[in-house]
Amino acid sequence: MSERVCISLDAMGGDHGPSTVVPGAAIALERHPGTRFIMFGDEAVVGPLIEAEPRLKGAVELRHTTYAIAMDDKPSQAVRQGRGKSSMWRAIQAVRDGEADAAVSAGNTGALMAMSKICLKTMAGIERPAIACLWPTVRGESVVLDVGATIGTDAEHLVEMAVMGSAMARIVFDLERPTVGLLNVGTEEMKGNEAVKEAARLLREHDAANFSYHGFVEGTDLGRGTVDVVVTEGFTGNIALKTAEGTAKQISSYLRSAMTRTLSAKIGALFARQAFRALKDKMNPSRANGGVFLGLEGIVIKSHGSENAAGFASAVDLAHDMARHDLMRTIRDMLDETPTTMARV
Amino acid sequence: MSERVCISLDAMGGDHGPSTVVPGAAIALERHPGTRFIMFGDEAVVGPLIEAEPRLKGAVELRHTTYAIAMDDKPSQAVRQGRGKSSMWRAIQAVRDGEADAAVSAGNTGALMAMSKICLKTMAGIERPAIACLWPTVRGESVVLDVGATIGTDAEHLVEMAVMGSAMARIVFDLERPTVGLLNVGTEEMKGNEAVKEAARLLREHDAANFSYHGFVEGTDLGRGTVDVVVTEGFTGNIALKTAEGTAKQISSYLRSAMTRTLSAKIGALFARQAFRALKDKMNPSRANGGVFLGLEGIVIKSHGSENAAGFASAVDLAHDMARHDLMRTIRDMLDETPTTMARV
Numbered sequence: 001m002s003e004r005v006c007i008s009l010d011a012m013g014g015d016h017g018p019s020t021v022v023p024g025a026a027i028a029l030e031r032h033p034g035t036r037f038i039m040f041g042d043e044a045v046v047g048p049l050i051e052a053e054p055r056l057k058g059a060v061e062l063r064h065t066t067y068a069i070a071m072d073d074k075p076s077q078a079v080r081q082g083r084g085k086s087s088m089w090r091a092i093q094a095v096r097d098g099e100a101d102a103a104v105s106a107g108n109t110g111a112l113m114a115m116s117k118i119c120l121k122t123m124a125g126i127e128r129p130a131i132a133c134l135w136p137t138v139r140g141e142s143v144v145l146d147v148g149a150t151i152g153t154d155a156e157h158l159v160e161m162a163v164m165g166s167a168m169a170r171i172v173f174d175l176e177r178p179t180v181g182l183l184n185v186g187t188e189e190m191k192g193n194e195a196v197k198e199a200a201r202l203l204r205e206h207d208a209a210n211f212s213y214h215g216f217v218e219g220t221d222l223g224r225g226t227v228d229v230v231v232t233e234g235f236t237g238n239i240a241l242k243t244a245e246g247t248a249k250q251i252s253s254y255l256r257s258a259m260t261r262t263l264s265a266k267i268g269a270l271f272a273r274q275a276f277r278a279l280k281d282k283m284n285p286s287r288a289n290g291g292v293f294l295g296l297e298g299i300v301i302k303s304h305g306s307e308n309a310a311g312f313a314s315a316v317d318l319a320h321d322m323a324r325h326d327l328m329r330t331i332r333d334m335l336d337e338t339p340t341t342m343a344r345v
Numbered sequence: 346m347s348e349r350v351c352i353s354l355d356a357m358g359g360d361h362g363p364s365t366v367v368p369g370a371a372i373a374l375e376r377h378p379g380t381r382f383i384m385f386g387d388e389a390v391v392g393p394l395i396e397a398e399p400r401l402k403g404a405v406e407l408r409h410t411t412y413a414i415a416m417d418d419k420p421s422q423a424v425r426q427g428r429g430k431s432s433m434w435r436a437i438q439a440v441r442d443g444e445a446d447a448a449v450s451a452g453n454t455g456a457l458m459a460m461s462k463i464c465l466k467t468m469a470g471i472e473r474p475a476i477a478c479l480w481p482t483v484r485g486e487s488v489v490l491d492v493g494a495t496i497g498t499d500a501e502h503l504v505e506m507a508v509m510g511s512a513m514a515r516i517v518f519d520l521e522r523p524t525v526g527l528l529n530v531g532t533e534e535m536k537g538n539e540a541v542k543e544a545a546r547l548l549r550e551h552d553a554a555n556f557s558y559h560g561f562v563e564g565t566d567l568g569r570g571t572v573d574v575v576v577t578e579g580f581t582g583n584i585a586l587k588t589a590e591g592t593a594k595q596i597s598s599y600l601r602s603a604m605t606r607t608l609s610a611k612i613g614a615l616f617a618r619q620a621f622r623a624l625k626d627k628m629n630p631s632r633a634n635g636g637v638f639l640g641l642e643g644i645v646i647k648s649h650g651s652e653n654a655a656g657f658a659s660a661v662d663l664a665h666d667m668a669r670h671d672l673m674r675t676i677r678d679m680l681d682e683t684p685t686t687m688a689r690v
Contacts, residue, residue: 074535138595148530151538185493185583190419193496193580219587223595235538236581238530240588242564247592250483250568254627255600258620268617275603275610282599 004034005323007102007316008094011041012068012087014106014305014312018042021106022049024303024312026056031313032320038094040065040087065090069111071305078111079118088112092119095298101323102299104290104315109302113149113293120298123328125335129295130161130234131302132168133241134288134318137225143169143178144222144230147291148238155198158182158231162203164294165229166211167334171325177210178228181217183236191216195233206339252280290315292322299327349379350668352447352661353439356386357413357432359451359650359657363387366451367394369648369657371401376658377665383439385410385432410435414456416650423456424463433457437464440643446668447644449635449660454647458494458638465643468673470680474640475506475579476647477513478586479633479663482570488514488523489567489575492636493583500543503527503576504683507548509639510574511556512679516670518573522555526562528577528585536561540578551684597625635660637667644672 009025011018018041025037036059039046043064050060065087069078082089088107094100096119105112113129122129132145143165146153162180169178182200184192189200196216203213214227219240222230232240259269259276269276289311291302299322303315354370356363363386370382381404384391388409395405410432414423427434433452439445441464450457458474467474477490488510491498507525514523527545529537534545541561548558559572564585567575577585604614604621614621634656636647644667648660 072533136595138598151530183584185496185580188417219584219589220591220594222588223591232584235530236584239528239564239577239581239585243567243585243588244564244592246565246568247589248596249565250481251593251596253483254624258624258627259617261620261623265617265620268613268615268620270613271616272604272610272613275606275613278606279599279603282603 004036005032005320006036006038006100007104007319007323008038008040008091008100010088010091010103010105010107011039011046012065012107014303014307015071016308017068018046018049020307020309020312022046022053022056023309025060025316026053027309027313028316028320029055029059031317035059035320037061038063038100040090042066042068063090069107071108073108073111075108075110075114078108079114082111082115083118089115089119092116092298092300095300096120102301102319104301104303104312104319106303106305106307106312106315108305109148109291112300112302116293116296116298116300120296120300123295123297123331123335126160126164126295127157129293130164131291132165132294133291134172135222135230135244136282136288137223139225141173141288142222142225142228142230143172144232144237144241145294146232146234146237147241148234149293150234152235153233154195155202158195158199158233159202160295161231162211162213162229163208163334163338164331165231167327167331168292168294168322169228170210171327171330172321173228175228177212179212179214180229180231181214181221181227183230183232183240184216184218187216187218208339209337210334288314290318292318294331297328299323349381350377350665351381351383351445352449352664352668353383353385353436353445355433355436355448355450355452356384356391357410357452359648359652360416361653362413363391363394365652365654365657367391367398367401368654370405370661371398372654372658373661373665374400374404376662380404380665382406383408383445385435387411387413408435414452416453418453418456420453420455420459423453424459427456427460428463434460434464437461437643437645440645441465447646447664449646449648449664451648451650451652451657451660453650454493454636457645457647461638461641461643461645465641465645468640468642468676468680471505471509471640472502474638475509476636477510477639478636479517480567480575480589481627481633482568484570486518486633487567487570487573487575488517489577489582489586490639491577491579491582492586493579494638495579497580498578499540500547503540503544503578504547505640506576507556507558507574508553508679508683509676510576512672512676513637513639513667514573515555516672516675517666520573522557523573524557524559525574525576526559526566526572528575528581529561529563532561532563553684554682555679633659635663637663639676642673644668
């Protein structure tokens with residue numbers, strides 16, 4: 001890693017493309033002065049946007065690309081048509097070639113993962129990559145994975161995710177020995193499917209040096225922040241994440257309508273407007289935006305496709321954090337320390 | 346079904362046992378005058394509680410039982426030790442014997458399902474029962490199943506659940522042709538595991554007369570109320586339900602702390618106290634309490650173990666609704682109307 005963190009950006013990715021990516025980079029740069037960006041995208045569109053951001057002056061190198069992956073392209077199609085030339089591929093390639101320390105894209109998740117696997121390769125000792133996110137809790141934040149990289153799992157994959165998620169938690173939360181829980185339908189030993197039961201046995205029997213296995217956790221434990229790292233299969237993890245997002249939106253809408261129904265409520269809302277602003281900020285999904293791809297030979301961050309510039313900036317922050325603290329080496333070290341009895345045969 | 350709905354109650358079930366069941370029954374009776382209850386439990390404990398509830402006078406028949414299933418008993422153990430004699434078994438048996446139209450228990454879910462399957466048997470044409478709940482949405486409520494009866498699924502089971510969930514939605518929402526969605530990690534055809542993809546194909550190709558297949562829905566659609574019935578596998582459904590509960594609690598705690606942090610916020614909260622009360626009521630999980638066991642030869646409702654009397658009353662309301670509208674016959678009719686091409690071979 002170079003002295004100054006360099007982040008490659010897929011300027012064409014996401015619902016809003018460069019109109020969010022460019023100002024998002026500018027916001028992140030204010031928080032991390034000295035960061036360099038390599039942006040990949042259509043010069044004619046991205047160039048003027050960069051020009052319009054004086055904050056980015058001298059920090060961005062724009063590289064022209066002619067092809068952009070669509071949000072609804074199938075991963076296989078995206079790889080076939082976008083390999084080597086798309087803004088997404090080129091951003092990942094910059095990480096592979098050592099030009100950038102991390103890549104950020106708000107594009108199509110499936111395409112980004114497929115390209116990352118092909119371009120960067122999976123880490124030695126890891127069967128399948130996972131996507132981890134930071135989940136806001138009443139105690140702060142937890143690392144939750146997998147939120148949608150792969151469908152279906154086995155015990156060994158869950159154990160791998162425990163190790164990778166702990167590496168991320170060590171960096172983000174600055175913890176020596178994060179606590180890890182397996183998401184299940186109950187906390188009793190007999191509960192759950194074969195994969196979680198077997199993973200629990202492996203984690204219990206081979207007490208890892210670099211994280212502490214807490215046991216099973218339930219859906220209610222996510223918001224509670226019972227553990228630092230919550231491990232689950234990608235189908236369930238994705239649905240849990242989107243269910244929480246949906247519930248937060250639902251309650252916001254209840255709150256809004258309750259606060260405008262009567263004059264007295266409106267007066268109350270006026271007095272409490274700062275409190276509501278703080279609450280809104282706390283519930284703002286942009287603050288926790290960014291899915292970290294774990295298990296690849298390089299750092300790739302997925303920003304939510306519909307996020308605004310502030311949300312994209314959070315994903316860039318995350319990329320910066322992961323690069324500065326050398327996520328790759330932390331994962332490798334933790335894998336090395338993992339008893340071979342726990343690893344895949 | 347008799348003219349007057351009769352509901353059997355496991356008076357010993359739940360974290361608080363008869364001290365919630367008895368007043369809960371009294372609350373429900375006020376909303377459904379004429380309902381009769383058969384309560385099973387320890388006479389020495391339950392008797393005085395019934396005496397203390399003048400509202401229940403003449404509506405309750407108490408039958409003495411000496412054995413109660415513990416909340417942490419394994420289902421197999423509960424069946425072995427509690428068969429024939431426990432308050433839980435006897436409540437279910439009253440349904441089997443035609444004495445009651447529905448049974449309600451706040452006891453151990455696994456034990457209640459195991460006993461229900463043995464005592465009542467699974468319906469012809471149904472492979473595995475499911476647990477359905479009413480999910481509060483911004484548009485009202487949706488039926489969501491399975492929230493934890495079985496772990497793992499296949500396409501045919503998902504289709505069966507679509508039929509059973511629609512039967513329940515027809516009754517609860519008074520809809521001729523409810524809309525049904527399959528919970529998935531995305532709405533595109535290629536998304537998800539084999540079971541949901543195959544179930545989607547079956548549901549799409551064999552357009553059912555008694556419900557309308559909407560397509561895939563995501564976690565965010567749950568709170569939005571995109572469809573009347575959301576079908577998913579029990580592991581994921583249980584985690585989604587508990588994640589939503591946890592998120593609601595988390596936001597309540599944010600709101601409480603935001604509203605007490607400054608004097609201005611406190612004044613605002615005072616003006617808005619009625620609005621907050623309405624919000625609290627809206628977010629109150631007790632209102633939607635009650636898991637309906639679908640696919641058995643009889644109606645069994647599971648009340649949340651930690652609910653208070655008001656919550657238990659909601660579960661009794663649900664039992665009353667299901668019995669009065671003859672859930673069993675509705676499911677049977679809908680199964681009969683289901684094309685055989687969709688049914689299990």
